Every structure is written in C-alpha cells, then in structure tokens.
Amino acid sequence: MDEIAFGTDGWRATLDTFTDGRVRVVGQAVADYLRAAGRDAPVAVGYDARETSRGFAESLCDVLTANGFDCILPERDTPTPVVAWTVRERGLAGALMVTASHNPPEYNGVKFLPETGAPALPAVTGRVEANLREPEALPEAEHGTVTETDLVGDYLDHALGLADADLSGLTVAYDAMHGSGRGVTDRLLERAGAEVVRLRCDRDPTFGGTPPEPTGTRLGDLVRAVETGEADLGIANDGDADRIGVVTPGRGYLDPNRYFAALYDYLLESHEGDAVRTVSTTFLIDRVAEAHGHTAHETAVGFKWVAEAMLEHDALLGGEESGGFGLRGHLPNKDGVAFALLTAAAEAAEPFDERVRRVLDEHGEVVQDRVSVDCPDDRKEAVLDALEGEIPDSVAGASVERVATVDGFKLLLADGSWLLVRPSGTEPKLRVYAESSSTRRVKAVLAEGEALVKSLV
Structure with missing residues (x-):
C-alpha cells in the first residue's frame, strides 16, 4: 500500500507496481470514502485504450459492487472528459477512471472524480489514501450491480451545443x-x-x-x-x-x-x-x-x-x-x-x-521553454528550501523584482521575463521554466536557472 499515492492527477505507475491487488485496494478506499460521505448513487468506472485497462476497470467494479454500489461501465474505452461529464449530468456519486493519460504503454493509472466531475482535490484524495486497505465484501444480498452502457452519445449531443458554428x-x-x-x-x-x-x-x-x-x-x-x-x-x-x-x-x-x-x-x-x-x-x-x-x-x-x-x-x-x-x-x-x-x-x-x-x-511576442533536472523525490523539499536562501538579485542581466511562491519559486524579472522552479508531481525531477520576448533571451534565462538548480541538487 505504500506504493499507492495520488499525485498531480491520480495514481500512475508501471505495471510491475500497478497491480490488480493494489487497484482493488484503491477500489475499497473509494467505497469507504463514498460511504462515509453519505453518497450512495451509482459510480461510473471508465477506462482508456491500454491492454490492461478494461480488466482493471472490471476489478474496480467487483470491489464497488461488493460494497453495495451499483456501477456504470462503458461499453468501450472512453475519454476521461466523457466519464467526468456523465458523473455530473447523471448525478452519480463519482467515478474511477483507469488511465495513464499520455504515459507510455508500460504504465497505467487511476483517477478518482468526485460528484462534481472536477479533479479530486488533495483534501479528498488524502481521505482516500487514508482508507487504503484490503477489500472487504458485504453479504451477497447487499451487493450492487454493473450496467454496461454507451456514454458517448449523450455527451456528443451536449457538446454540439457548445459552439454555434457550421463547419461545412x-x-x-x-x-x-x-x-x-x-x-x-x-x-x-x-x-x-x-x-x-x-x-x-x-x-x-x-x-x-x-x-x-x-x-x-x-x-x-x-x-x-x-x-x-x-x-x-x-x-x-x-x-x-x-x-x-x-x-x-x-x-x-x-x-x-x-x-x-x-x-x-x-x-x-x-x-x-x-x-x-x-x-x-x-x-x-x-x-x-x-x-x-x-x-x-x-x-x-x-x-x-x-x-x-x-x-x-x-x-x-x-x-x-x-x-x-x-x-x-x-x-x-x-x-x-x-x-x-x-x-x-x-x-x-x-x-x-x-x-x-x-x-x-x-x-507582444512571448517565447517559453523548460528543462528538467533529475532530483530524487526525497531531495525535492531540501533543494527548494535551499533555493529560498539562494534567490539571486538578477538573472541573465535583469533584476529580480518579485518572487511568487504559488508553486515552487517564480522569479519575476524587470524586463518582463520570468523564471520558475517547481517540483514535478509525477517524476523524480525539478522543472525549470522560462518565458521572455525572444528565443535568445529565454535560453539565457533558462540556462542560469538550470545552473542554479543543479548546484543545489
């Protein structure tokens, strides 16, 4: 269970870690969360086109129905936004979406979507993580059912109304x-x-x-x-x-x-x-x-x-x-x-x-670029703490006018450029971003930012 953690957008891992047993643990945690929140409406369980995704989705349905929840399972792999929209449109308790999004095929993942259809905030995923435990079934008479259905048709009918345009x-x-x-x-x-x-x-x-x-x-x-x-x-x-x-x-x-x-x-x-x-x-x-x-x-x-x-x-x-x-x-x-x-x-x-x-x-023109600096997850906080004491007075010849700390450290420069250093939420890396009015200027700002971070890792 220590391998399961909901990061920037759900839990993702390679298939040696993302196993059926751990997926079922997540299913039980979500069932416990929904029950504690008093939500007893059906739960959608979507999945992407990966080889293993349908099987993982069926396992999640097994756990949820054994906990008394009815499940809606798409007939085929389905886009995450279609599943998210269905949750809100049908008044469902939430959804689990089996997907590793843009990651390579050796990955898979799972997202929890609450009843709003929005991504789950840390206050929610933290409670789900606190519930991680081996699945436990209710008496069979109290089990829910799985309904396999098409989710795409209703979504497309709605989406057509978002743009009043004739594309002929x-x-x-x-x-x-x-x-x-x-x-x-x-x-x-x-x-x-x-x-x-x-x-x-x-x-x-x-x-x-x-x-x-x-x-x-x-x-x-x-x-x-x-x-x-x-x-x-x-x-x-x-x-x-x-x-x-x-x-x-x-x-x-x-x-x-x-x-x-x-x-x-x-x-x-x-x-x-x-x-x-x-x-x-x-x-x-x-x-x-x-x-x-x-x-x-x-x-x-x-x-x-x-x-x-x-x-x-x-x-x-x-x-x-x-x-x-x-x-x-x-x-x-x-x-x-x-x-x-x-x-x-x-x-x-x-x-x-x-x-x-x-x-x-x-x-005005804008150019942006980024690089990644390898940094073990257990070193990220220490590096950022060290960076706080090493903020330079200037970067690539422009003075630092302000430092924003919404996410990492963003250095706002006198010429309108900026440099950002923040931890990746999905990889053992620190991200370094820069924006300015020209490619040459971005490269200069980015190079100084990368050198500063590497000196602290």
Missing part, C-alpha cells in the same frame, strides 16, 4: 494517437459539418510505440497533412483525450500558450469572463484578459487547482501550458474532445494563424 467547408485532420478519442472527437467534428481526415484512429494498446502525448515531436503526420493542404487544421488528443494539440498551416504545431491566448481572444468575442492559468503558463493570457477588462488568475500546476479557481471566479476559460483546458458551463475539468470543436469553430470564424499573429501584434 472546413477540413480537419484528426490524430487520435490510437487513444480513446477515436470515434468520439472525429465523430463530433463530423456532426458539426467538418470533413475529417483520420490519422491513427484505430485502437493500438502500444500506441504505435510512441507515448500518446500530442506534442510537436510526435505529430509529424498531422503536421504534414496540414502543411501539404490536405486539411485546413490539425487536431490531436492524448491517450484519454483530455488534452489537445493543434496544428496550423503557417505555424505547424501551435505552442499551447499561444493557442490558449488565441482561443481566449475568440471566446471573448461572444462571452465575458476571467481566465485561469497555472503558474507555468504564459503571461500573454493576462494581457488578453486585461485588454478586455478581465483578470487572469494564477494557480499551482495541476488542473484540480485550475478547476477550483474557475468555479471560485466564475471564469470563462481555464488552462495550462501542457494542453489541458476547461470551459465555463460545460465541465470543471479539462476536455480535449469539446475543445476540438471549439478550435474548429474558431478556425471557421478566422484562421488561427491570422488570429495568433494579431494577438501577438497587439500584446
């Missing part, structure tokens, strides 16, 4: 990366009128030998499809389709920071509202918000914090630089399926390349 005449290349977005995101785009060119829309539990993470280095075929004119726009999802990657003709893989700013600009044409971004996400969001009389709220890394702040501030849009975004009135969680439709609607209104150029012309 727009061709979108969609790359599912062999994950759970296949047959869901592409189907949504087609229902909205787009012609869809499908890439990697077959199930492959090995993801073709590439981690299902929609970053520029892993979307070569999608980039080619757009750059050669086969499609007007490219969209990809990660393994469980809660994140999005976007490709445009002029920029190739579109940096998620710029995508965030451009999409916020698009939404503000017809809506009002603040934005929420993580501490590692671009200040460009702040500039767009301020230009429209709104505010950008900063949170720690992890979409659970974004979702909490979205609800607190009634924010229109929340996001993070890793490609996860949430929308007011839809779901307090990241959703790569719904944002595929919103992205296509924005493209139909004004080509993304033109919108990005206009946003940068109006608010």
